[in-house]
Amino acid sequence: MDLPLLNRALHPIPKAPVRIVHLGLGAFHRSHQAWYTQQAGDAANWGIAAFTGRRPDAATALAGQDGLFTLVERADTGDSFTVVGSIVEAVDGADIQRLTEVMAAPATAVVTLTITEAAYGLGSDGKLDISAPEVAADLARLGSDQGNPATPLGRLVLALAARRDAGAGPLAVVCCDNLSSNGTVAREAVAGFAGAWDTGLAAWIGTNVSFVSTSVDRITPRTTGEDVAGVQAACGYRDSSPVIAEPFSSWVLSGDFPAGRPRWEDAGALFVEDIEPYENRKLWLLNGAHSLLAYAGQLRGHSTVAEALADPLCMQAVEAFWDEAEANLSGTEATADLQIPAYRAALLARFGNARIAHNLAQIALDGSTKLRMRAVPVLQAERAAGRSGAAAALMIAAWMDCSSALPGFQDPLGDEVAAANSLAGAGRVRALLAVVDPALAADDAVVELVQGQCGRFAGHPASG
Ligand SMILES: NC(=O)c1ccc[n+]([C@@H]2O[C@H](COP(=O)([O-])OP(=O)(O)OC[C@H]3O[C@@H](n4cnc5c(N)ncnc54)[C@H](O)[C@@H]3O)[C@@H](O)[C@H]2O)c1
Numbered sequence: 001m002d003l004p005l006l007n008r009a010l011h012p013i014p015k016a017p018v019r020i021v022h023l024g025l026g027a028f029h030r031s032h033q034a035w036y037t038q039q040a041g042d043a044a045n046w047g048i049a050a051f052t053g054r055r056p057d058a059a060t061a062l063a064g065q066d067g068l069f070t071l072v073e074r075a076d077t078g079d080s081f082t083v084v085g086s087i088v089e090a091v092d093g094a095d096i097q098r099l100t101e102v103m104a105a106p107a108t109a110v111v112t113l114t115i116t117e118a119a120y121g122l123g124s125d126g127k128l129d130i131s132a133p134e135v136a137a138d139l140a141r142l143g144s145d146q147g148n149p150a151t152p153l154g155r156l157v158l159a160l161a162a163r164r165d166a167g168a169g170p171l172a173v174v175c176c177d178n179l180s181s182n183g184t185v186a187r188e189a190v191a192g193f194a195g196a197w198d199t200g201l202a203a204w205i206g207t208n209v210s211f212v213s214t215s216v217d218r219i220t221p222r223t224t225g226e227d228v229a230g231v232q233a234a235c236g237y238r239d240s241s242p243v244i245a246e247p248f249s250s251w252v253l254s255g256d257f258p259a260g261r262p263r264w265e266d267a268g269a270l271f272v273e274d275i276e277p278y279e280n281r282k283l284w285l286l287n288g289a290h291s292l293l294a295y296a297g298q299l300r301g302h303s304t305v306a307e308a309l310a311d312p313l314c315m316q317a318v319e320a321f322w323d324e325a326e327a328n329l330s331g332t333e334a335t336a337d338l339q340i341p342a343y344r345a346a347l348l349a350r351f352g353n354a355r356i357a358h359n360l361a362q363i364a365l366d367g368s369t370k371l372r373m374r375a376v377p378v379l380q381a382e383r384a385a386g387r388s389g390a391a392a393a394l395m396i397a398a399w400m401d402c403s404s405a406l407p408g409f410q411d412p413l414g415d416e417v418a419a420a421n422s423l424a425g426a427g428r429v430r431a432l433l434a435v436v437d438p439a440l441a442a443d444d445a446v447v448e449l450v451q452g453q454c455g456r457f458a459g460h461p462a463s464g
């Protein structure tokens with residue numbers, strides 16, 4: 001039987017006017033910010049125009065469904081289904097004309113970003129590297145007026161210039177990527193880009209654009225063909241773009257919204273003055289454990305988070321890393337209400353949900369950028385406290401082992417990683433460490449510590 005396609009005729013959710021622009025239309029934006037926006041009490045006033053990053057596919061599929069998609073909340077006991085309608089336009093990110101139009105509209109008040117950590121083009125000093133090939137190419141396009149920018153930052157900067165020229169007023173940029181101080185990182189990256197093109201624009205951005213920091217959380221794996229078939233069977237319509245996520249969701253935000261925002265707090269979002277404790281708890285305990293499982297687990301022959309967690313060697317490594325992280329999270333007034341033991345227990349249950357097939361290979365991508373946020377701060381804090389930091393060092397060592405052992409290893413600094421892997425012994429470890437953090441690489445004791453942790457998971461396949 002031919003089932004009907006999900007769209008607004010079949011499922012009549014009214015279209016809200018565009019007031020939010022999103023860059024990086026992927027699975028996470030849909031399970032998180034789009035869902036929070038739909039749950040807000042004033043959702044009828046807040047539509048999202050969402051732009052893809054590298055390819056148009058996600059926009060083409062969603063546009064064919066009037067922006068609608070099914071959110072499948074996947075608990076370990078079963079699924080529940082919600083149609084989300086807050087995305088009112090799904091657009092190819094290369095459509096610069098539409099991007100500049102919506103950004104130049106005074107009604108637009110918020111820009112959200114999920115463009116991945118690597119897209120901020122950060123060097124190991126935490127600053128935008130304007131000599132990176134993609135950034136340099138965009139700056140050349142902007143400077144010569146020849147061709148459109150291809151990076152999300154280049155596109156955002158061009159669109160902000162259109163907003164300035166239109167006199168459309170201030171707005172907020174809300175970074176929703178897994179980065180420490182992500183609002184500050186986004187500000188540095190956008191200001192660095194704008195300043196290298198047009199200093200007047202950089203000054204306008206400094207006065208008119210607020211960069212909000214957030215800690216975002218909802219495990220959202222890539223959708224599979226089986227998921228698409230499952231939604232069709234359960235819901236009685238065709239949806240080419242369902243998104244699968246765990247039931248848990250959290251959003252902590254800190255910063256100003258000069259042109260207003262949806263009442264995301266109605267859906268449980270938390271607005272705080274000091275975001276750092278929340279950020280560290282999430283990036284270290286959740287994302288740190290994810291990266292550890294991604295590298296250790298793949299070396300042990302596992303494919304998903306739940307499989308890796310069930311392997312005692314991986315579990316032991318996670319618990320040891322959590323002990324180190326916890327020692328540097330607890331004890332201050334600001335961290336008193338973080339409830340770390342309960343958070344750790346909840347994480348074990350979330351990771352153990354085997355109905356969420358979260359691929360280790362996806363989590364492992366772009367490790368040099370991620371380890372700077374997930375392992376390095378814990379290792380530094382442990383050493384500053386006079387302890388070894390062996391568990392954090394083990395995460396870095398497992399990444400190093402994967403960098404030479406796994407086919408398809410992908411990193412924004414892939415050339416540097418390959419060059420380091422052509423060396424041997426301590427020279428190799430030091431060179432790989434320099435890709436992640438040059439200061440750590442200059443410390444002989446840290447090089448020795450990490451070298452001693454290499455090979456701990458290799459040669460011990462769990463199923464072997
Ligand atoms: N998936 C999750 O569980 C989750 C949870 C919390 C935070 N996040 C954050 O959201 C980001 C996106 O996750 P997702 O699951 O939506 O991924 P996704 O692959 O579904 O979508 C990512 C989007 O960013 C674009 N993109 C990817 N790399 C890019 C690059 N280098 N330059 C420009 N655009 C690029 C893609 O084209 C796509 O539009 C993550 O990197 C992370 O920072 C994800």
Ligand SMILES: O=P(O)(O)OC[C@@H](O)[C@@H](O)[C@H](O)[C@H](O)CO
Pocket residue numbers: 117178216217218219220286287290291362363
């Ligand atoms: O999305 P990434 O690539 O930053 O990291 C992979 C996972 O650690 C991440 O997606 C988590 O699942 C997420 O941060 C949970 O909220």
